[in-house]
Amino acid sequence: MRFKVVLAFVNEKYQDTVIEAAKVAGATGVTILNARGEGIKSKKSFLGLDMESQKDMLLFLVEDFIANDIMDAIYDSGHLSEHGNGITFSLNVDRAIGLESQMGSMEQEAKDHYF
16 A cells, blocks of 8 residues: 555634545544644744744644545644644655554455445
8 A cells, every 4th residue: 555644734614624625535543733834924922033833733643545636624624724724744654563453444445446
């Protein structure tokens, strides 16, 4: 099996919706990390200090063939077309181990998708 990791930086208010949409699209789990970031335009606090935007970073390890569906679900449910709501991207995974508990579900998803 080939895998990708889909990383999504989303606003906290959309986190639950994004996770649910990704699962409906085929994700079997998620790792949630707290992250801070800044885009092209920095935000200022009342003392003129830069204020970093708080985001949640969601990591989904998924099979290659469903990565685009999951990214589309994240884009829609996280309102990523609106300024400042986050981004998502994917990276190829060279090796993944420890997935024995999810293999049955992944194999069934592959069969349903291809056959």
